[in-house]
Every structure is written in structure tokens, then in C-alpha cells.
């Protein structure tokens with residue numbers, strides 16, 4: 382059978398036969414894929430899918446909750462609670478964990494998701510997606526508690542996202558590589574079109590919301606400044622920049638052609654350390670990126686090592702091609718040791734001896 386003919390169902394069955402996943406997890410992944418197919422059908426209707434695109438509520442994040450956020454959340458809940466694989470779910474759109482209704486078949490897993498990532502793109506007909514992560518439920522089957530979801534990213538059993546673009550794709554890891562499936566709309570089946578995705582180790586493309594530059598910490602400012610200086614700067618290479626405003630689409634691009642994505646720590650909202658949520662944005666994406674040979678860090682620790690404190694916790698995110706993430710981590714280390722990070726200011730364009738030496742002294746490759 383050619384690779385292009387392998388369906389998601391066959392792929393999951395094969396993983397089950399090889400002992401990589403059990404029957405319950407297989408059923409859960411099928412349910413998530415089914416939910417994403419339903420969401421793809423709904424969002425393909427564009428603004429016709431909901432009566433209006435105006436925010437109705439403020440969610441637990443303090444962000445405007447649009448009708449399409451509510452609708453996609455309901456599709457995820459209703460489809461996945463029937464899988465027989467779940468004890469409960471956490472969603473970006475719900476303040477508390479969701480317990481299965483009485484009588485629903487129960488299982489030993491927890492599902493965590495962002496039903497619509499990049500919701501500001503919806504009314505623009507630009508790409509957005511759904512992010513999900515699967516955790517093991519604790520053995521004791523008592524009342525479902527938020528604490529049950531507070532597991533390190535390394536404990537994820539599976540993670541992935543659906544991208545609703547011109548084509549709908551499901552990108553998945555079961556802990557052994559990353560595989561991309563494209564929805565065949567004629568049959569409603571996901572087909573394996575991108576097996577074993579690997580992130581290029583080096584890149585000259587980065588993605589960051591540069592309008593936040595004044596709120597960043599010095600290591601991030603130095604990194605971006607060096608990229609922007611291009612061939613004339615210490616990196617000696619011209620970089621390209623992208624910003625789609627949907628993490629799903631940024632990570633998808635990075636899986637296909639390398640790159641760096643970050644939503645770093647900033648001082649824009651001093652009370653929060655980052656914009657993206659750990660459990661259902663940063664952790665699943667970090668698992669995918671690591672499984673594809675890339676790296677994912679806050680700048681100070683690997684995202685997958687963070688022990689969550691609350692279910693809607695936010696963290697800084699820097700992920701993608703390994704060499705670039707490692708460079709940013711080194712810049713954070715230099716800064717945290719109290720050593721100066723010197724900038725060439727655009728106004729005076731000064732190149733200090735320290736900066737020229739610093740690159741060589743740290744062994745940073747000047748390309």
C-alpha cells in the first residue's frame with residue numbers, strides 16, 4: 382500500500398498492533414479526528430457558520446469569546462465524551478474541568494484542548510486550528526479535580542493539531558515521530574500525506590509579533606535585532622520574518638520548512654509571564670516540535686519540564702529549529718548571569734567591541 386493511501390484509521394490500528402497505544406487511546410484519537418472533521422465542515426461556511434461574529438462573552442482568560450469559539454468547544458466536548466476513553470476535559474473556553482455527564486462511558490484518559498487557536502483569523506478567512514493533548518487520568522476514580530490535569534508536558538501520551546486552511550490537516554504525535562494527514566473531503570477521511578516530519582536544525586526564518594518589541598527582555602531583543610541586521614550584522618545572513626497570528630499555522634510551517642516561533646515573556650501585561658497557555662497550547666506544540674527533532678523552551682527551561690500550577694497557566698514560548706532555540710537559551714543565560722547584552726542601536730549603528738567579541742567568545746556561529 383502506498384503511503385498516500387494510508388488512512389488515519391489504518392495508521393492508528395497499526396500503532397495499536399505494535400503496542401504503541403491501547404484501544405482506548407486509539408478510540409480517543411479517532412474521536413478527536415472526527416470532531417476536527419466536523420469543525421472543518423462548520424468553519425468552511427465562513428461567517429455563515431454562526432449568526433454573527435461579534436463577541437458575546439468574556440472567557441476565563443479575560444478574552445472575548447466569539448460564537449465560533451463556543452460552537453467549536455461544544456463540538457469537541459460532545460464528540461469526544463462519547464469515545465469511552467475519557468475521565469474529563471479541560472478547554473481554553475471553560476473555567477473549570479469538564480466532567481462527563483452521568484451515564485457517559487468512562488475511560489482512563491484526560492483531554493486538554495484549545496478548540497479554536499487563532500480565532501482572530503476566522504472572520505478574515507485566514508488559517509486557524511484546534512490544538513489537543515492527551516494525558517493519563519490518575520488511577521483513583523474519585524471526583525475530577527483540576528489537579529489531575531497538572532502534569533508535565535513529558536507525560537503527554539499524544540498531542541496534535543488540526544489546521545483549517547485551504548486544506549484541512551491533522552498533525553499528530555503518539556510519542557514516536559510526527560505525522561501529517563490531509564482531509565480527503567470526498568470521503569471524509571484523513572490520509573497520511575506527510576509521514577515522519579522533521580524540523581530543519583538551522584533556519585533563517587523567524588516569527589514573532591514585533592509590535593511587542595518594547596516589552597521584551599534583552600535576550601529576545603538582541604536575538605531579533607541580530608536577525609533584522611541580516612547580512613550586515615553578526616549573523617551574516619539575511620533573515621525572513623512571518624506572522625500569521627495563529628500558533629497552529631506557525632508551527633505547521635516550521636514542521637514543513639523549519640523556522641523559529643516565539644511568544645516570549647514580555648512586560649505588556651506585567652501580571653502574566655507569557656501570552657500562550659501551557660496545557661493546551663505550549664505543551665502539545667512542544668511535544669510535536671521535540672518529536673520532530675526541534676526544541677521548545679521558555680528561554681529558561683524546556684517547556685515539557687514545567688510542572689503546571691494551574692490549568693490555565695501561561696508561559697513564554699520559544700520553539701522550532703534547534704540551533705535557533707539554543708541560541709536564544711544562551712542569550713537568556715548570559716543575561717541572567719548579569720552580563721551585558723550590548724545592542725547596536727538603529728540610531729547610531731554602533732558596533733561595540735564587546736558585541737563583536739561576545740559572538741566569538743561564546744562560540745556562536747557567525748554565518
Ligand SMILES: O=P(O)(O)OC[C@H]1O[C@](O)(COP(=O)(O)O)[C@@H](O)[C@@H]1O
Nearest residue numbers: 495497498499500590626627628629
Ligand atoms: O497576533 P497576536 O495578537 O500577538 O496573537 C497571536 C497569538 O494569539 C493566539 O491566537 C492565541 O490563541 P487563541 O486564538 O486560542 O486565543 C496564538 O495562536 C497566536 O500566536
Ligand SMILES: [Mg+2]
Nearest residue numbers: 495497498499
Ligand atoms: Mg490558542
Ligand SMILES: [Mg+2]
Nearest residue numbers: 473495497498
Ligand atoms: Mg482559542
